Amino acid sequence: MKIGQLADKTGLSIQTIRFYERKALLAAPQRTQSNYRSYSDEALKQLLFIKQCRSLDMTIEEISLVLETRAKPDNSCETVNATIDKHIDDIEQRITELNALRRSLVSVRSTCADNKKVKECGVLHQLESIAETRTTPKNII
Amino acid sequence: MKIGQLADKTGLSIQTIRFYERKALLAAPQRTQSNYRSYSDEALKQLLFIKQCRSLDMTIEEISLVLETRAKPDNSCETVNATIDKHIDDIEQRITELNALRRSLVSVRSTCADNKKVKECGVLHQLESIAETRTTPKNII
């Protein structure tokens, strides 16, 4: 199977497939005589797995870890579960941050009604004067 | 004021200040004879304003828009309010996406208890078989 067919079957772009290869998520496939990539059905399965992980917003690094564990069928799946648990935690943390952010924004926004002039705008005044009450989130998911 | 002092006063790094200058959030300051940047108190105020906006997770583009409006005191503040409103909307949308993501992840995670082997791991089986039920969020905040 050439890369274009694989892209069609997975719904990933050709560039993305090559990108995953560079990132070592996908093994470098065999090449035809004219240097075209030639994929097996295994590669298709692997890509669908990766796509699934990405749709859950797992990072390349997280996916690498899971793939590594998956490659050894008799190993414990501990790492996999730990990765997912941590990822859930990542996301819950980000939700918490975004909720705090939303509250701050709504509060700032509430200080201006419509049709004011810039010099009377409560929002702008707020943005000029708020002290360091919040810290910016460090881990952006 | 030289850039190091400005960095100390704002809590931003020197590189970040130069970065904002490149992005035209901060006007290019005067230079000393030895080509050092020399800042006014205006620049300090501007940077604190920008920092405030960033702490609300506004993008550089959004901040540009607000700064542009702010520069004309007799203008209507409509643009500012619209920017904030849209930004709140951005964040609410992202929260919604992350909540959906969290539910998916928790559901996947629930299919595996501890201490299984890789070949019996429910999580891995899920990741292999889930169809395209969800779509990946497009706008990552």
Added chain:
DNA sequence: GTAAACTCTATACTTGGTATAGAGTCAAGC
């Protein structure tokens, strides 16, 4: 035989910075 469709590599771009290298500048101490 030629044109369209495909593939290859390499490179640049995105966001909001961070982290160097290598060169120049300034102030203090000796």
Added chain:
DNA sequence: GCTTGACTCTATACCAAGTATAGAGTTTAC
């Protein structure tokens, strides 16, 4: 006067997870 350390300058590369070209080579259809 000279060195040392702290500071600044520009330019460049790097991070994530791709996307989007350019320019060259290949295959397929007619």
